[in-house]
Amino acid sequence: MNVEQERQSYYEDLRPLNLAPLWSVLKRLVPAEPVPAAQPWCWNWEDVYPQLLRAGSLISAEEAERRVLVLENPGLPGKSQVTDTLYAGIQLILPREVAPAHRHTQSALRFVLHGTGAYTAVDGEKTRMSRGDFIITPFWTWHDHGHEGTEPVVWLDGLDVPLVNFLRAGFRESHEEKAQSSTRLIGEAAARFGSGMLPLNCDRSSVTSPVFSYPYARSREALHLLARAEAPDPHLGICLKYVNPLNGDWAMPTLGTALRYFPRGFSTRPYRATESLVLVCVEGRAQVTIGQGPTFSVGPNDIAAIPGWCAWTVQAEEDTVFFSYSDRPVHEKLGLLREQRD
Known part of the structure; x- marks a missing residue:
């Protein structure tokens, strides 16, 4: 029996004992750099x-x-994942509907894409939804959605579902x-x-912002x-993060939210970080290139997924937000964040 055969026999003897040789998987467990399973992608609003609307004719919100x-x-x-660590979904509510109240340990955000009412x-506190508004549903808070207007309303749901599920910490x-019932004004x-x-x-210990609605206006x-006051960052444009007013930290403990502006004709230099990122176009039109390609033409309400450690650039054809x-925030708190600016 040669050495390779002896090794294979050894590995087979280990399996019933629930043992495995680290040396056969070491480079996969501890890679030289991140290898996301997610791919760069873009979802177009027109699709x-x-x-x-078809879903609205087939099933009610309740x-x-x-x-x-x-x-x-x-x-x-x-796997219901927009990237390796993030969830994204597009929600529709029609006039006079109510999406029933529930709560869960996953943190959620809403970003309004279309419609009013x-x-x-x-x-216990209602907040009206207008296009471009960023609204927080903190973990383990009761929440429901309703519609008192006359036209379909659509928003993006962003959650930390994959992270919470990985930790097996999900409750609902x-x-x-x-x-x-409304208990607050x-x-x-x-x-x-x-x-x-x-x-x-006030209690300053909340890890989620107590301001749960950030109006776009x-x-x-x-x-x-x-x-108008300063030049754009060569990699990130004009970028402002939403903050928790109690401590100046991110508005949410696991999801970092920001608003970014790229003036017409501006092209960013390549940037990548270990974070997974979702971009939602609010205004304008731009070319977004992720990794070695592809390049996506992105307009209002289009949504792009940028996996971790993929370099990306923006070329603004119009003033774009x-x-x-x-x-x-998870990468920062765990000391895992790494950036590369070319």
Whole structure:
């Protein structure tokens, strides 16, 4: 018996003992650099929206609990993941519908893409939804969605589902009522925490921002004012992150959200980081190149997935605004974040 045969016999003897040789898998377990399973991809609004309307004719929001089309990365078929660590779905609610109240340990964000008249209620407070608004559903808070308007409303759901599921830390509970009762005034959280002032005796320990609605009109004004005051970063453009006013940290503990502006004719230099990133075009049109290709032509409501450690660039054909979310806060807190700027 030669050496290779002896080794194979040895490995076979290890299996019944639930043992395995590290040397046969070491380079896969500890790679030279990140190797994401997710692929660069882009979902076009003109493809997605008709399918959402079709779903609206086939199943009600109450039946579905959440009438959502999941953005499935082609590198992760059947796993309900937009990248290796992030979830994304596009949700539709129609006039007079209610998406029933529930809560879960996964943190969720809503970014409104289309329509008016809908609302989200979080722990007894309603917030109206307008295009471009960023709305937080903190982990383990009761939330439901409703529609008091006349046209379809669509938003992006972004969650840390893959991260929570990997840790086997997911819990979920349905509310005893279809919709929770309002116990706070509309705008109360923003008045208490989002006006540049804080209650003197407020609890500063919350890891999620108590301001759960960030209106686009206000955020856009800040972004464009800064664009007139300073030159864009050569890699990131004008980039502002949404923050928790209690501590200045990210607005959410596991999802880093930001608004980015690229002036017409501006081209970024290649940038990559260990974070997984989702870009949502709010205004304008740009060419987004990810890795060695492909290049996607991205316009309003189009959504691009950028896997971790994939270099990407933006070439703005018009003044362009992106909303983005990523797993960057997790990388930062664990000391894993690495960036490369070419």
